[in-house]
Amino acid sequence: MDSPNGEHDSIEYWKNRFTYLKHELDEFTESSHQLEQELECTLKQKEEQIRDLRLKLNKQQQDNEMLRHKLIKCENEITQLDGRYQKEKLEKEEMHKHTRELEQKNDDLERAHRIVTETLNEFERSLHREYEKNVMLEVEFEMEKETAQEQLQRLMDETRDLKQELKIRQKTTNNNSQPEGSVSSETQTTPRSRASADIAVAQAPEASVRRDNSIKQSTMASTDRLKNGNALPASTRTTALAIVADLLRRVNTIDATLKELKQQPRGGGGTDETQHVTKTASCDNNIHIK
Numbered sequence: 001m002d003s004p005n006g007e008h009d010s011i012e013y014w015k016n017r018f019t020y021l022k023h024e025l026d027e028f029t030e031s032s033h034q035l036e037q038e039l040e041c042t043l044k045q046k047e048e049q050i051r052d053l054r055l056k057l058n059k060q061q062q063d064n065e066m067l068r069h070k071l072i073k074c075e076n077e078i079t080q081l082d083g084r085y086q087k088e089k090l091e092k093e094e095m096h097k098h099t100r101e102l103e104q105k106n107d108d109l110e111r112a113h114r115i116v117t118e119t120l121n122e123f124e125r126s127l128h129r130e131y132e133k134n135v136m137l138e139v140e141f142e143m144e145k146e147t148a149q150e151q152l153q154r155l156m157d158e159t160r161d162l163k164q165e166l167k168i169r170q171k172t173t174n175n176n177s178q179p180e181g182s183v184s185s186e187t188q189t190t191p192r193s194r195a196s197a198d199i200a201v202a203q204a205p206e207a208s209v210r211r212d213n214s215i216k217q218s219t220m221a222s223t224d225r226l227k228n229g230n231a232l233p234a235s236t237r238t239t240a241l242a243i244v245a246d247l248l249r250r251v252n253t254i255d256a257t258l259k260e261l262k263q264q265p266r267g268g269g270g271t272d273e274t275q276h277v278t279k280t281a282s283c284d285n286n287i288h289i290k
Contacts, residue, residue: 151251158258
């Protein structure tokens with residue numbers, strides 16, 4: 001704006017200047033008012049935002065505190081779980097070690113079981129073989145016993161016949177003897193010898209019957225033991241076989257003695273016959289079953 005040259009111009013100048021400044025002031029005032037309103041609105045918004053942010057901050061702080069407590073709790077749980085894990089790990093190693101030991105013991109037991117089973121099977125086979133041997137020995141014993149019984153019965157019959165024949169010879173000898181006053185000492189001892197022979201011959205069948213009963217009882221007991229699956233003991237088998245052998249030997253001796261008696265002449269020699277019969281009866285009485 002140009003400088004006023006005169007008074008009138010100066011007044012106009014300052015009027016215009018006043019009007020212009022007033023207009024600017026009004027615009028400035030209005031703009032300031034608007035700006036103030038805008039700032040107030042902005043301030044309110046910011047305050048609300050600050051309030052919201054503070055609420056959020058408080059909430060976040062609370063959440064952070066909760067999470068911190070949870071973290072501490074989780075750390076404690078992790079520590080406990082780690083301790084349990086180490087403990088379980090040690091127990092697992094111990095269990096593996098114990099399992100290996102049990103497997104080793106199981107293998108040893110299975111090996112021992114196989115050995116025991118094989119030994120038991122071998123023992124059973126040996127036992128069956130021994131049973132078969134015992135059965136064969138029992139059968140052989142039965143056969144020898146039957147043979148001995150047959151020979152014994154035959155000898156008993158021959159003894160009975162000889163006894164009758166001896167009685168007849170004694171009667172004949174008594175009829176042909178010398179007078180009573182001239183009897184010699186040898187003839188006087190003959191009746192006693194004959195009496196001894198009679199007693200021996202009479203006792204022979206009874207002894208044979210007793211032996212027969214003893215043999216039958218022993219045979220029945222042996223048969224019962226075999227039926228029950230119990231074999232005779234070794235000592236019993238040996239004793240039985242020895243008895244059978246002794247019995248057969250004595251029976252053969254008696255048989256030979258009886259044959260000798262049959263072959264002797266019928267006249268004279270009554271005393272010798274009596275002695276032979278007495279010996280035969282004595283041998284027969286000596287036969288026994290243990």
